[in-house]
Amino acid sequence: MLAPALVLYGWFVLWPSLQSLRYSVTDWDGVSPTYRIVGLDNYERLLTADTIFRQAAGNSLKFMLAVVVVQTALSLVLALALQRNSRSSVSLRALYFFPTILSSVSVAFVWSFVYDPTLGLLNSALEAVGLTSLQQPWLGDQRMAIFYLAVVQIWFHAGQMMVVFIAGLQQVPQELFDAADVDGASRWQRFRFVTFPMLRPTMVIVVAYTTIQSFKAFDLVFASTGGGPNHATEILSTLIYTTAFRSFAFGYAAAQSVIFMVLIAAVTFFQQRAVSWAAGGKA
Amino acid sequence: MSSHTRSSPASRLGRRGLLTVYAILIAVPLVVVVATSLKSTPQLYADPVGLPKPPTLANFATLLTDSRIGRSFLNSVVVTAFSVSITLAVSSWASFAISRIRGWLGIALFGLFAAGLAVPAQVAMIPQYVIFRQLGLTDSLLGLVLINIAVTCPVAVFIMTGFFATLPQELFEAARMDGASTWRIYRSIALPLALPSVAAVAIFLFVMHWNDLLYPLLFITSPDHETLPKTLLDFRGEYTTNYTLLFAGVLIASAPMVVAYVALQRYFIAGLTAGATKG
Numbered sequence: 001m002l003a004p005a006l007v008l009y010g011w012f013v014l015w016p017s018l019q020s021l022r023y024s025v026t027d028w029d030g031v032s033p034t035y036r037i038v039g040l041d042n043y044e045r046l047l048t049a050d051t052i053f054r055q056a057a058g059n060s061l062k063f064m065l066a067v068v069v070v071q072t073a074l075s076l077v078l079a080l081a082l083q084r085n086s087r088s089s090v091s092l093r094a095l096y097f098f099p100t101i102l103s104s105v106s107v108a109f110v111w112s113f114v115y116d117p118t119l120g121l122l123n124s125a126l127e128a129v130g131l132t133s134l135q136q137p138w139l140g141d142q143r144m145a146i147f148y149l150a151v152v153q154i155w156f157h158a159g160q161m162m163v164v165f166i167a168g169l170q171q172v173p174q175e176l177f178d179a180a181d182v183d184g185a186s187r188w189q190r191f192r193f194v195t196f197p198m199l200r201p202t203m204v205i206v207v208a209y210t211t212i213q214s215f216k217a218f219d220l221v222f223a224s225t226g227g228g229p230n231h232a233t234e235i236l237s238t239l240i241y242t243t244a245f246r247s248f249a250f251g252y253a254a255a256q257s258v259i260f261m262v263l264i265a266a267v268t269f270f271q272q273r274a275v276s277w278a279a280g281g282k283a
Numbered sequence: 284m285s286s287h288t289r290s291s292p293a294s295r296l297g298r299r300g301l302l303t304v305y306a307i308l309i310a311v312p313l314v315v316v317v318a319t320s321l322k323s324t325p326q327l328y329a330d331p332v333g334l335p336k337p338p339t340l341a342n343f344a345t346l347l348t349d350s351r352i353g354r355s356f357l358n359s360v361v362v363t364a365f366s367v368s369i370t371l372a373v374s375s376w377a378s379f380a381i382s383r384i385r386g387w388l389g390i391a392l393f394g395l396f397a398a399g400l401a402v403p404a405q406v407a408m409i410p411q412y413v414i415f416r417q418l419g420l421t422d423s424l425l426g427l428v429l430i431n432i433a434v435t436c437p438v439a440v441f442i443m444t445g446f447f448a449t450l451p452q453e454l455f456e457a458a459r460m461d462g463a464s465t466w467r468i469y470r471s472i473a474l475p476l477a478l479p480s481v482a483a484v485a486i487f488l489f490v491m492h493w494n495d496l497l498y499p500l501l502f503i504t505s506p507d508h509e510t511l512p513k514t515l516l517d518f519r520g521e522y523t524t525n526y527t528l529l530f531a532g533v534l535i536a537s538a539p540m541v542v543a544y545v546a547l548q549r550y551f552i553a554g555l556t557a558g559a560t561k562g
Contacts, residue, residue: 001465002392005377005436009399012433016410017402023409030413078305081298092302094548095309100555101540103494105512106533109519110312113319113526119331121315155308163556187294216403219496223516240405245501250409257406264403 023254030250042255052231053256056239057263059146060215063235064267066150067214072206075158079165080195093166096159104156104219111152112224115139139225142232149224149233153217161206168202169195200276207275208268215264236260320530327527342531351506352532355514359493359536362424362510366431366492371485373432374439375477379469381440382447383455393444399437404497407434412501421502427510430498435491439484442557446480447473486547486554493540511536 024042028035046053078096082089099107114121115138123135139145172195180190218237221227227234227242240260244253319327321338330336346352381392411430412421420426450473458468474481499513506514515532544551 001376001380001469004373005396005440006392008373008429008433009396009436012411012414012430013399013402013407013437014395016407016414019410019413020406030409077301081302092306093552095306097552097555098313098544099309101490101544101551102537103496103512103515103540105494105496105515106537109515109526109529109533110316113315113530114312116526119327119526121312121332124332155312159309160555163552167556212401212403216405218405219494219512222500223496237403237405241408241500244409244412250413254409257403257409260403261406265401 020254020257023251024258025255026251028251029248030244031248035251038251042252043259046252046255046259052234053239055231056227056234056236057259059233060235060237060263061267062146063150063153063217064211064214066147067153068207068210068271070150071154071158071161071210072203074154075161075206076165076199078158078162079169080191082162083166083169093159093163096162098159099156100160102156104217105223107152107156108220108223111155112139115148139233140229142229145225145229145232146235149221150214152224153214153220156220157210157213161210164206164209165199165202168199172198204272204275207271211268211271212264215260215267236263316530316533319526320534322527324525324527342528343535345528346531346535351509352511352514352535354507355509355511356535358424358508359510360539362427362431363489363492365428366435367485367488369428370432370435370439370488371481374436374484375443375474375481376469377436378440378443378447379473380465381444382450383465393440396437396440396444399434400441404434408497408501415502422504422508423502424508426502427498430502431492431495434498435488439488442484443477443480446477450476482550483554483557486543486551487557489543490540490551490555 025037025039026035027038027041082093082096102110113119117123117135117137117140120138122138126132126135136144138148141148176194176198177190180194185193215235216237217235218241221233221235222238222241225233227238236256237260240253240256243249243256315332318332318334320342321335321340323339323341326335326339377396381389381396383389384392415421415426415430418426420429454472455468458472463471494512495510496512496516499510500516503509503513506517509517515529515536518529518532
């Protein structure tokens with residue numbers, strides 16, 4: 001009963017994940033029948049000499065931080081505004097959630113049009129209200145493009161995290177709010193001392209999931225910009241793909257993927273500590 | 284009610300303002316996509332964001348007579364149908380088995396599948412490509428189905444094992460006493476009780492598999508074996524910034540999801556949320 005899932009998962013996921021470690025110490029190009037063991041050369045080059053890798057790691061962190069902070073705050077605010085099960089709340093939730101069901105490729109195309117410098121929605125809207133000075137090349141702006149992509153990711157997934165927060169809010173016992181009211185708590189105090197601490201488990205889940213999800217945002221970035229212009233939106237997941245399947249440096253890309261895995265593990269670990277601490281917990 | 288009696292008119296106005304602005308931010312790009320798909324290219328350049336005057340279905344006609352998107356649509360249907368149903372079958376078997384194994388072995392097996400949730404696709408994809416090439420499974424729909432099952436069974440096992448573990452054990456013991464086999468207990472008792480959890484996982488898998496880009500990008504080389512996300516991506520190369528055709532393609536590719544979402548909204552929201560946060 002266990003065998004089919006175990007075989008497929010072991011053979012096509014677990015085993016390849018371990019194989020990456022082995023490839024990472026070779027110079028294999030993915031095609032040749034032979035390759036050399038190069039020891040830790042790949043890692044050394046990645047960590048000391050490879051500026052594109054460093055840029056991609058930086059972009060991954062920028063993208064992740066922007067998405068985690070803004071999307072978590074936004075989805076929490078939306079959840080607080082829509083926590084009651086009124087008719088209008090239920091319809092608005094359905095609308096806000098809608099982008100979640102679309103494919104990353106579709107969302108990437110929609111936003112390519114929004115950001116298009118000549119035809120796009122944003123520049124047209126700015127022109128219509130006379131703010132032509134604010135018009136931008138958007139995804140063509142090397143310094144800011146990664147943040148404009150973060151906006152797309154937030155548009156894509158904030159509704160989903162809102163639903164998670166609403167589920168968390170609806171589990172807070174009403175008596176706690178009643179008690180706070182009896183004590184004469186202000187709205188802010190109610191949020192700070194009742195809602196927020198009670199939401200801690202939900203917050204931990206949302207932040208952890210959003211972190212992983214934004215690190216994994218391969219499809220969206222690949223379909224939006226392919227990592228360009230000039231690596232301005234290159235994140236680790238797109239860089240690993242192009243290194244392996246465009247430059248055919250399998251060994252080198254495998255080393256990138258191992259560092260990627262370590263980075264995700266480290267960030268998740270510290271973030272969980274930070275979230276627990278910020279929410280006033282002891283764990 | 285008490286929690287809302289004290290909200291001032293100003294804060295109620297603020298709440299309404301926020302909700303309206305966000306609704307506009309979500310809706311406007313979507314409306315523009317539909318409007319653009321109904322324009323000709325000259326109409327788009329003359330008036331990029333306005334409504335189509337008059338609307339035309341020419342883009343849809345072009346795409347539907349282009350056999351490529353029809354072929355991809357069919358491939359997507361086949362790959363998604365097989366991927367979802369087989370993942371559900373093998374994962375529910377595994378979950379039931381794991382939930383019946385007592386002691387450290389059950390915990391270890393559960394942990395083994397849970398580990399799969401932490402591994403990003405990019406970590407396994409290079410060796411995966413090598414293995415599939417050796418097996419002759421690149422550029423085939425069967426290969427896509429197999430990889431879909433392998434990469435999504437961890438989340439399915441994770442959710443369903445959790446569910447099976449909550450079922451009262453007495454039910455199974457009573458059936459066992461009556462001489463029922465494990466398979467029979469699974470089929471006649473456990474699975475019917477687990478249907479809500481299976482349905483949630485099914486929706487999650489449906490969306491994941493239908494929308495996946497990575498594995499077709501890795502494995503598929505001939506247009507005949509492409510699924511929709513990859514075809515759409517290639518379209519952009521072909522019709523560079525021809526948004527009118529591109530958005531007609533986006534609508535065709537999204538149509539099954541949108542129809543299912545409208546029909547099963549509540550289950551979709553629950554299923555995708557469970558898949559996300561329990562995974």
